[in-house]
Amino acid sequence: MIIVSGPSGAGKGTLIRRVQAVFPFVRTATSATTRPMRPGEQDGREYHFLTDDEFLLHVGHGDFLEHVTYAGNRYGTLREEVERHIRDGDSVILEIELRGARALRDALPDAVSIFVEPPSMDELIRRLRARDTEAEADIQARLAESLVELGARQEFNYQIRNDDLDSAAAEMARIVDAVTRSV
Ligand code: 5GP
DSSP states (O other), rough: EEEEEEOSSSOOOHHHHHHHHHHHEEEEEOEEEEEEOOOOOTTTTTBOOOOOHHHHHHTTOOOOOEEEEEEEEEEEHHHHHEEEEEEEEOEEEEOOOHHHHHHHHOOTTTEEEEEEEEEHHHHHHHHHHHHHHSSSSHHHHHHHHHHHHHHGGGGGSSSEESSHHHHHHHHHHHHHHHHHHHO
């Protein structure tokens, strides 16, 4: 399993989509969340969008590999989403925040972890604002989480600086290629 983490707005999702275009057997697991759907998102595609009660029901049933509260909303990796891909013989890449990454690294010591970092804090702020999907309070909450996440970058097996998208995607593809060949 490959874990991709890093601040919101660092470009993790974009990089993963680029890698999947080259390696289609690398599958993502659709997480569950209680955050509101953004324009253009679809239930079951970007996330399984759940109410708080629905999410807690899954927690009670032990359906999550890990789950956290991040910037005021709940997020969790559904066990079945991951196991489905593994049963199919595919590799799984998870895009999750720091605390979830730590929990999974503890549970699955063989997992390879990648930290995606923005070129600078100013650029991260610019990207979060340009996305224009979150209210100012949410942006502030994400920036606060980002500072903690950036401080933990060395915990990861690899760090990728997402300055130039093409070279960052090529770097991630090289890592994914090496990891999926060796298993
Ligand atoms: P966003 O609301 O921007 O989609 O996601 C916020 C943060 O939650 C991102 O850093 C994203 O990678 C992370 N995230 C998404 N799904 C999960 C999950 O299942 N578990 C954890 N721990 N974090 C997640």
